[in-house]
Amino acid sequence: MKKVIIIFCSVIILSLCWYLFIKKYDYQISFESDYGPGAVYQEVLDLKTLNSTDSLKTVTLNGWKSFNKITQTAHLKEVDSIELVWDFEALHDSITKITVRTRSTTNKFLQRLSIINPFQKNNYIQELKEDLIAFQKQLYELKGIYTIxxxxxxxxxxxxxxxxxxxxxxxxxxxxxxxxxxxxxxxxxxxxxxxxxxxxxxxxxxxxxxxxxxxxxxxxxxxxxxxxxxxxxxxxxxxxxxxxxxxxxxxxxxxxxxxxxxxxxxxxxxxxxxxxxxxxxxxxxxxxxxxxxxxxxxxxxxxxxx
Missing domain, CATH: 3.20.80.10 (Regulatory factor, effector binding domain)
Incomplete structure (x- = not known):
């Protein structure tokens, strides 16, 4: 029993060390859109703010791989600067899986401690989730603007x-x-x-x-x-x-x-x-x-x- 506890604790400690010091990104969020990857890619490429209702949440384009990946720097209220990496996967001609990986570029260690703390809600991740939900809604509303x-x-x-x-x-x-x-x-x-x-x-x-x-x-x-x-x-x-x-x-x-x-x-x-x-x-x-x-x-x- 003692050996099992030691192994379990070792796995927990190693996992924490991996997440806090080695893992490249803080968090990952995925959702789907009823458009092909190319159309979604263009919408993300054109983003100037992460949330259209808040002009202070500016987005800067860092890099891209046509129709597959976009890298941005975004500014939130809860954290000065984060990196966003968007990946687009075609599930069907008109359905795309969007995966967004993020990491804070400031106070990385403290942010990650906050994310894994079960007694504390991480405001930066919560804010990002709300902004991505708003973007997903924006994509849905495009169906009333154009069809392909x-x-x-x-x-x-x-x-x-x-x-x-x-x-x-x-x-x-x-x-x-x-x-x-x-x-x-x-x-x-x-x-x-x-x-x-x-x-x-x-x-x-x-x-x-x-x-x-x-x-x-x-x-x-x-x-x-x-x-x-x-x-x-x-x-x-x-x-x-x-x-x-x-x-x-x-x-x-x-x-x-x-x-x-x-x-x-x-x-x-x-x-x-x-x-x-x-x-x-x-x-x-x-x-x-x-x-x-x-x-x-x-x-x-x-x-x-x-």
């Missing part, structure tokens, strides 16, 4: 002859660049007596995934046999049809790139070779107003072909 529905099989993308303008911007800046160029494209069509012959498109030329930077052509389709001379920033190009996986996006077009990430994750899971040059076709006209959730965009991620 992936197609089951590969499809052929629409081809078109277009008048286009090229822009390079952050992914978040895509919609602003489009808005800035609408009048220029309309002016070009009017000047050359051309009619728009199809839905506006965005054809990405380069997607710099780690930096979230894109170079893209914003295009108005015109008749295939139309003739016009390139003029300063506006040029004529042919967007060729190709095989692609697809998704239907409903919502404000400034968020349509969320579908790219889900398609990217799908391609990785299904071992599909892709070309990271998404195509977006906008079937709604935001200038007409209305509820953005009714605006539709067809999203395509091209597949490599032999």
């Amino acid at each position: 529905q992936q197609g089951e099989d590969a499809v052929t993308t629409p081809g078109a002859t277009c008048a286009c303008i090229t822009s390079t911007t952050s992914i978040k800046g895509k919609a602003g660049a489009m808005i800035a160029n609408i009048s220029r494209l309309e002016e070009f069509l009017n000047k050359n007596e051309l009619k728009q012959d199809g839905f506006p498109m965005v054809q990405v030329r380069h997607w710099y995934i780690p930096e979230n930077i894109i170079t893209f052509d914003f295009c108005f389709p015109i008749a295939e046999n139309a003739t016009a001379r390139a003029e300063n920033d506006v040029f004529i190009r042919k967007i060729e049809s190709t095989k692609a996986i697809s998704a239907t996006f409903h919502g404000n077009y400034k968020l349509s790139h969320r579908a790219w990430f889900d398609l990217y994750e799908r391609a990785k899971n299904e071992n599909l070779s892709i070309i990271a040059e998404p195509l977006e076709v906008y079937r709604g006209n935001p200038m007409n107003g209305g509820n953005p959730i009714k605006w539709q965009a067809d999203i395509y991620l091209p597949l490599q072909t032999d």
Whole structure:
């Protein structure tokens, strides 16, 4: 019996020493979201505060591994600075397990003693739990802002002859660049007596995934046999049809790139070779107003072909 007690006490002491002095993180919290890893990754990447109701809880981005991991420094009321490591695991096309590991960057030893003390509630962990619950609720509320529905099989993308303008911007800046160029494209069509012959498109030329930077052509389709001379920033190009996986996006077009990430994750899971040059076709006209959730965009991620 004495030997059993000694072994038990040794295990307890070793476990405490491991947690207090060796274990890398103080605490781990996991929860699920009804979005693919790419969309959730983008939401976390865009975080400026840990809780949207408290602007003092600032978040600083430290590092990332595209669609899989994000490292941040956050500031709470109960502790000046903590490190957060977010991991994203696909459980399904539209369900993601989110794991958040945390450690205090100040008073580490005292914080850990407080966490394992059964007679004391650790305020820093409690505050973090409440903030992550608020973030989980925020993710849930996104369902009222946009939806993504992936197609089951590969499809052929629409081809078109277009008048286009090229822009390079952050992914978040895509919609602003489009808005800035609408009048220029309309002016070009009017000047050359051309009619728009199809839905506006965005054809990405380069997607710099780690930096979230894109170079893209914003295009108005015109008749295939139309003739016009390139003029300063506006040029004529042919967007060729190709095989692609697809998704239907409903919502404000400034968020349509969320579908790219889900398609990217799908391609990785299904071992599909892709070309990271998404195509977006906008079937709604935001200038007409209305509820953005009714605006539709067809999203395509091209597949490599032999």
